[in-house]
Amino acid sequence: MSFGVVMLCHTALDRAAQVARHWAANGCPVVIHLDRRVPEAQRAALAAALSDLPDVRFSARVPCEWGTFSLVQATNIAATQLLASFPQVGHVLLASGACLPIRPVAELQAHLGAHPDTDFIESVTTADVGWTIGGLNKERFTLRFPFSWKKQRRLFDRYVVLQRRLGVQRRIPAGLVPHLGSQWWCLTRRSLQAILSHPDRPRLDRYFRRVWIPDESYFQTLVRQVSTRIESRSLTLCKFDFQGRPHVFYDDHLHLLRQSDAFVARKIWPQADLLYRTFLTELPERRAAPNPAKIDRLFAKAVERRTRGRPGLFMQSRFPTRARGGNRAAATYGVFQGFAQLFPDFHPWLARATGARVHGHLFAPDRVEFAENERVFTGGLSNSAALRDYNPGSFLTNLVWNTRGETQCFQFGPADVQDVTRFIAGDSNARVFIISGAFAVPLWRSARPAAAVRAEAARLQKIEADLIARLDHPEAKANVRIWSLAEFVENPAEPLMQLLDDLNPRGSHRDVDLPPMIPLLGFGAFLQDLRNQGMHPVLMGDFPIDFGSKSAPSPLLRLK
Known part of the structure; x- marks a missing residue:
C-alpha cells in the first residue's frame, strides 16, 4: 500500500x-x-x-x-x-x-x-x-x-x-x-x-x-x-x-x-x-521506530544557551539583571523531587550515604512529614500544615536555622503546597534535584487506565512545569539539577553521584550502592496511551515505548 x-x-x-x-x-x-x-x-x-x-x-x-x-x-x-x-x-x-x-x-x-x-x-x-x-x-x-x-x-x-x-x-x-x-x-x-x-x-x-x-x-x-x-x-x-x-x-x-x-x-x-x-x-536503512523527540535534549540545551547565555558573558543582546540579596537560609539543604517515586528505599539510602537528616514531604497538603514521623521537631516546629502554611518561607528558614551543623533534606512534588517555591528558587543555599516527569510513575502503578488519570497527569505536569520555569528564572539563585525521567533511567548512577557530591563534597562515595529502582517495563506504553487520549507528556523526555523489554536495569549497581 x-x-x-x-x-x-x-x-x-x-x-x-x-x-x-x-x-x-x-x-x-x-x-x-x-x-x-x-x-x-x-x-x-x-x-x-x-x-x-x-x-x-x-x-x-x-x-x-x-x-x-x-x-x-x-x-x-x-x-x-x-x-x-x-x-x-x-x-x-x-x-x-x-x-x-x-x-x-x-x-x-x-x-x-x-x-x-x-x-x-x-x-x-x-x-x-x-x-x-x-x-x-x-x-x-x-x-x-x-x-x-x-x-x-x-x-x-x-x-x-x-x-x-x-x-x-x-x-x-x-x-x-x-x-x-x-x-x-x-x-x-x-x-x-x-x-x-x-x-x-x-x-x-x-x-x-x-x-x-x-x-x-x-x-x-x-x-x-x-x-x-x-x-x-x-x-x-x-x-x-x-x-x-x-x-x-x-x-x-x-x-x-x-x-x-x-x-x-x-x-x-x-x-x-x-x-x-x-x-x-540513496540512504542506508536504519530500521528504527520514528521518534522525533529523540533529540529534544539538544534543542533544550540550545534554548538554554540562547536565553540564559554563559556565566560572565554580557553583550547587547543578552544582559541579565543581577540578582539582589544574599542567602535566605542559614545552611545548605537538599530538595528532592521524583526520587522517592523511583526508589522505595530512597530516604534511608540518602541518610546513610550523606549523613543528612532526610524528611518526607515537608509541604504535604495534610501535614508536615518530619523524619521519624515526629510531631514536634527541633526548635518547637509543629507538624501542623496550617501553622506551616501561614508563612512557608519562615518555616523552612527556622528548620534550617535550628539544625545548623546537620544537613536537612526533604521530598517535594507537584502534589505538595507550592507556596514555598518562590523562596527556594531565590535561595542560593538550596540544592534542588528534580527528575522531571516522575510524578507519572505512581499514576502508572495505580493500574488505572490512561483515560482516568489523564486530567490528573496534565494537572501535575502543569504544576511541575511551572516550578521548573521558576527555578530557571534569571533571578533564581538555587543550585538546580534537572534530569528528565528518560535521561535519568539511562544511567542512574551518574546523577546519584552528582547529588551526593553536591550535598557532601568532602565525603567518599565510591563504595556506596545504589538503592533498588522499581522496574519500569510498560511505563513507556502508558505514556503513549496518555498521548493517544489527548494529553501531551513532555517532561519525561523521549522515554522509549518498549523500555525494559529486552534488558531491565539492574536493581543494585555500584557507584564506580
Whole structure:
C-alpha cells in the first residue's frame, strides 16, 4: 500500500521540485498546492520542471497567509484531488516545500504498511495542557480573528482586547472538543476522506474560518471524531524555539538530523546544498521506530544557551539583571523531587550515604512529614500544615536555622503546597534535584487506565512545569539539577553521584550502592496511551515505548 504527499509551496520552488521528484521516483504520488500569490512565470517553470512525472499533479490555487483558514483550504483542495486521482493511496502525508525526507522512502512506506489503520497526528486537548506560545490557547477557539496578525497587528491586538473587555465569546459547535498540534500530519485515506466529506463540514468550516492558526487545530480536532486509532505524534521533525518560531536546519545540522529517527524534517534552508545532496540520494536503512523527540535534549540545551547565555558573558543582546540579596537560609539543604517515586528505599539510602537528616514531604497538603514521623521537631516546629502554611518561607528558614551543623533534606512534588517555591528558587543555599516527569510513575502503578488519570497527569505536569520555569528564572539563585525521567533511567548512577557530591563534597562515595529502582517495563506504553487520549507528556523526555523489554536495569549497581 502506497502513500501520497500533499505539498504546500510558496518559495524556493527549485527545492520543492527536487523533493517532489524524489517522492514520485519512490512511488509516492504528489499533489502540489502553489500559493496563488506566486507569479505565473514561476508556476509555469515549476510545472515544466515536473512535466515528465505523471504522478505529480497541481491543485487549484488559493492565496495563503499564515495564521488564517487559507492554509486549511489549500490543504483540503490538494488532499481532495490526491484521493480522487490515486485510489491506491492508503495514507496521505502533509508536507511543505521546505520539508525534506531524511530517511529512505521505503522505510516510511514499510512503517505505514505496518500501521494501515493508524493516523499519525499530534492532537492535544487545550483543556489539559497549555503548551502554546503567544498568549492564546482556548481563546483562539472562542474569540474572532478577522484581522491579519502579520499585516494588521495593531487591529488584531486591539480587537482581542475589545472582545475580552466586552466578554464576547464564540460558541464552540456542539460535540466539538478543540485539539491542537503540529500542522504536519500523516492521515489514513479513511480518516481524511471522512473529514473532507463530513456531513456538517460547511458549518465547521465557517467556524474555523475565524479560529486563529486553524491549520494547527482543524485536522487535529476533526480527526478525533472520525479516527479509529490515533498516534498523537508527528512523523516530521519540526522544532520551535522559545519564541514559537520554527528552527531552520542548515548544512552544519547534518549530523544532528542523522541522529533523529524522524522520516521528514522541517524547515530546511534553501541553500543547504549538503543536506539536499545527502538526503535525496540513496540512504542506508536504519530500521528504527520514528521518534522525533529523540533529540529534544539538544534543542533544550540550545534554548538554554540562547536565553540564559554563559556565566560572565554580557553583550547587547543578552544582559541579565543581577540578582539582589544574599542567602535566605542559614545552611545548605537538599530538595528532592521524583526520587522517592523511583526508589522505595530512597530516604534511608540518602541518610546513610550523606549523613543528612532526610524528611518526607515537608509541604504535604495534610501535614508536615518530619523524619521519624515526629510531631514536634527541633526548635518547637509543629507538624501542623496550617501553622506551616501561614508563612512557608519562615518555616523552612527556622528548620534550617535550628539544625545548623546537620544537613536537612526533604521530598517535594507537584502534589505538595507550592507556596514555598518562590523562596527556594531565590535561595542560593538550596540544592534542588528534580527528575522531571516522575510524578507519572505512581499514576502508572495505580493500574488505572490512561483515560482516568489523564486530567490528573496534565494537572501535575502543569504544576511541575511551572516550578521548573521558576527555578530557571534569571533571578533564581538555587543550585538546580534537572534530569528528565528518560535521561535519568539511562544511567542512574551518574546523577546519584552528582547529588551526593553536591550535598557532601568532602565525603567518599565510591563504595556506596545504589538503592533498588522499581522496574519500569510498560511505563513507556502508558505514556503513549496518555498521548493517544489527548494529553501531551513532555517532561519525561523521549522515554522509549518498549523500555525494559529486552534488558531491565539492574536493581543494585555500584557507584564506580
